[in-house]
Amino acid sequence: MTTLPESTDKKLGLVIDLDTCVGCHACVISCKGWNTENYGAPLSDQDPYGADPVGTFLNRVHSFEVQPEDKPAQLIHFPKSCLHCDDAPCVTVCPTGASYKRAEDGIVLVNEDSCIGCGLCAWACPYGAREMDGEEKVMKKCTLCVDRIYNENLPEEDRVPSCVRTCPAGARHFGDLGDPNSAVSVLVEERGGIDLMPEQGTKPVNKYLPPRLKDDIFYQAPEPLAPVVAEAKGFVGWLDKMLDKV
Amino acid sequence: MHPAPSVIVFTTLSGLGFGLLFWLGLGLPVVTGWAAFFYFALAFGCAVGGLLASTFHLGHPERAWRAFTQWRSSWxxxxxxxxxxxxxxxGLYAIGLVFMGQQWVVLGLLGSVLAIGTVFTTAMIYTQLKTVPRWNTPVTPVLFLTLSLGGGALLAGQGVAALVLLLAAGAAQVVWWMQGDKALPQSGTTLATATGLGSIGKVRSFEPPHTGTNYLLKEFVHVVGRKHSQKLRLVAAVAGYILPILMLLILPFGWFVAALAAVIHALGVAASRWLFFAEAEHVVGLYYGKR
Structure with a gap:
C-alpha cells in the first residue's frame, strides 16, 4: 500500500559528514558492486565501453565550491543517495503499491515485481535519489543495504550499508535516527546536522553534517613579494609609458 | 522535464476525447444512429488512442492493471x-444512442462527471509535484479543464460554449506562462537549500558526479526542448486560442468550421503541451548547476 505509515518503530538512515568526505567515490563503486550482485535487479550500464556510457547508480558524489564573503573558496564533496524521508513523496504517488516505506525501520523500498516503470516516483523525489534502470525498466533506489544490515550470514562488522563499510575516511555513519541516544543522533546533535531542502516538506531521515569552521590561520595570505625592479627603464620603459597614454 | 512524445500525444488527444464525451453525456447534442456512431467513434478514438499512447512510456506495460489499486494516495x-x-x-450510453435510439440521461450525466474527473486527475498528477514548481499551481488543473472542455465543445458543435471556454483557457494559459517563468525562483528551493551549504557562502556546482549523462539529466534537465520556447509559445497562442476564437466569431458556425477550428486548436494544444514539459524545471537540476 502506498500510503505512508503513521510512524515507524525505527528510523534507520545515514549521517554524512561533509567535513570528512574526501570525494574518492569509493562509496559509489561499492554501492554499485553490492547492489548489482545482490538484492533486486542488477544496476545495469548501457554502452559501458563505448563513446556514450550511461548507467544506474544509487549513490553519486557531487563536488561543490562554496565562496564565503571574505575568505577563500572551499571545495566540498557531497555524496547523495536516498534520504529515506518520513514524508516520502515518492511513495504516495506510486500507482501500483510498488513503492513503500517499512513501518518497522522506515526504509523506503521498491517491490520490483509490481513496478510498471512509469517514473512518477522519480519525478516526485527532489533529491534525484531514484533512477530507472535502462535494462530492467524498473525503478532502482538505495535499499540501505537491507540485505546486509539484518544478514546474520555476514560478520557483525559487515552488517552496515556497503557505502558505510567502504568509506576510507569514516565520513558515513549508519544507525537509528529515531533513537535520540543512538550514536548517529548524538553526532547530529553535536555537529548541527541538517536536512536537505527542508522547504520541500519531505522530512528526510538522513542528515548531513556541515563542514566545521576553518581556523582563520589558513586564511592569512602571505605578504606580497617586493618588486625587483621599481620602474622599467630604456625601451621597455618608453613602451610602457606610451601604452599607458593610449 | 523530458517532453516524451507519448505523454504529449496522450494528454492532447485524451483531453479532447474526454472533453467531447463530456458534452455528449450532457446531450449537447443529442445524436442517435449513424450520427451518434461517428461522434462516439471520434471521442473514443481520441480518448482510447491517448490512453494507449500513455502506456508506451511505461517500462512494464503488462503490469499496468496494478495501477488501479492505489487510489487512496495516488493521482x-x-x-x-x-x-x-x-x-x-x-460505452453503454453509446450503445443506447447508436443501436436503440435511446438516451439514458442518468448514465450520460454520470459519464460526464467521470470525464471531467479524468481530465482533473490527469492535471493533478502534475500539479501535485512540489519538485516542479512550474506545475505546482491551481492554474494547472484550470488550464487542463478549460482546454479539454473548450476543445470538446468545438468537436461537439457547441459554438458559444467553445468560445467562452477557449477565452477562459487562453487567459489561464497566459497566467500559467507568466506565473511559471517566476515559479522556480519563488519556490524557495535553491542550490543553497539543496546542499545546506548556503550559510557558509555562495554555492556553485564545481564538478558533477559523472562525466557522461544519466537518467536524471535525460529525464529532468531537458534543456534542448526549450531552445525555441518563445516561437512555440507564439504557435500555441495563435493555433490553440486566437485562430479558433476568431473563426468562431467571424465565420458562420457549421460542422466544417468547427472541425477545422478543432484541428488547428489541437495542434496549438500539442505545442502548448510540448512546452508544458520542456520548460518545466525539476529542482534536482540545481544539484547539477542547471535548471
Whole structure:
C-alpha cells in the first residue's frame, strides 16, 4: 500500500559528514558492486565501453565550491543517495503499491515485481535519489543495504550499508535516527546536522553534517613579494609609458 | 522535464476525447444512429488512442492493471480508474444512442462527471509535484479543464460554449506562462537549500558526479526542448486560442468550421503541451548547476 505509515518503530538512515568526505567515490563503486550482485535487479550500464556510457547508480558524489564573503573558496564533496524521508513523496504517488516505506525501520523500498516503470516516483523525489534502470525498466533506489544490515550470514562488522563499510575516511555513519541516544543522533546533535531542502516538506531521515569552521590561520595570505625592479627603464620603459597614454 | 512524445500525444488527444464525451453525456447534442456512431467513434478514438499512447512510456506495460489499486494516495491511480470507468459508462450510453435510439440521461450525466474527473486527475498528477514548481499551481488543473472542455465543445458543435471556454483557457494559459517563468525562483528551493551549504557562502556546482549523462539529466534537465520556447509559445497562442476564437466569431458556425477550428486548436494544444514539459524545471537540476 502506498500510503505512508503513521510512524515507524525505527528510523534507520545515514549521517554524512561533509567535513570528512574526501570525494574518492569509493562509496559509489561499492554501492554499485553490492547492489548489482545482490538484492533486486542488477544496476545495469548501457554502452559501458563505448563513446556514450550511461548507467544506474544509487549513490553519486557531487563536488561543490562554496565562496564565503571574505575568505577563500572551499571545495566540498557531497555524496547523495536516498534520504529515506518520513514524508516520502515518492511513495504516495506510486500507482501500483510498488513503492513503500517499512513501518518497522522506515526504509523506503521498491517491490520490483509490481513496478510498471512509469517514473512518477522519480519525478516526485527532489533529491534525484531514484533512477530507472535502462535494462530492467524498473525503478532502482538505495535499499540501505537491507540485505546486509539484518544478514546474520555476514560478520557483525559487515552488517552496515556497503557505502558505510567502504568509506576510507569514516565520513558515513549508519544507525537509528529515531533513537535520540543512538550514536548517529548524538553526532547530529553535536555537529548541527541538517536536512536537505527542508522547504520541500519531505522530512528526510538522513542528515548531513556541515563542514566545521576553518581556523582563520589558513586564511592569512602571505605578504606580497617586493618588486625587483621599481620602474622599467630604456625601451621597455618608453613602451610602457606610451601604452599607458593610449 | 523530458517532453516524451507519448505523454504529449496522450494528454492532447485524451483531453479532447474526454472533453467531447463530456458534452455528449450532457446531450449537447443529442445524436442517435449513424450520427451518434461517428461522434462516439471520434471521442473514443481520441480518448482510447491517448490512453494507449500513455502506456508506451511505461517500462512494464503488462503490469499496468496494478495501477488501479492505489487510489487512496495516488493521482495516477485515480486517473486510471476515472478513465476506465468513464469509457465503460460511455460505452453503454453509446450503445443506447447508436443501436436503440435511446438516451439514458442518468448514465450520460454520470459519464460526464467521470470525464471531467479524468481530465482533473490527469492535471493533478502534475500539479501535485512540489519538485516542479512550474506545475505546482491551481492554474494547472484550470488550464487542463478549460482546454479539454473548450476543445470538446468545438468537436461537439457547441459554438458559444467553445468560445467562452477557449477565452477562459487562453487567459489561464497566459497566467500559467507568466506565473511559471517566476515559479522556480519563488519556490524557495535553491542550490543553497539543496546542499545546506548556503550559510557558509555562495554555492556553485564545481564538478558533477559523472562525466557522461544519466537518467536524471535525460529525464529532468531537458534543456534542448526549450531552445525555441518563445516561437512555440507564439504557435500555441495563435493555433490553440486566437485562430479558433476568431473563426468562431467571424465565420458562420457549421460542422466544417468547427472541425477545422478543432484541428488547428489541437495542434496549438500539442505545442502548448510540448512546452508544458520542456520548460518545466525539476529542482534536482540545481544539484547539477542547471535548471
Amino acid at each position: 495516477l491511480s485515480r486517473e486510471g480508474i476515472c478513465a476506465v470507468a468513464s469509457l465503460v459508462v460511455f
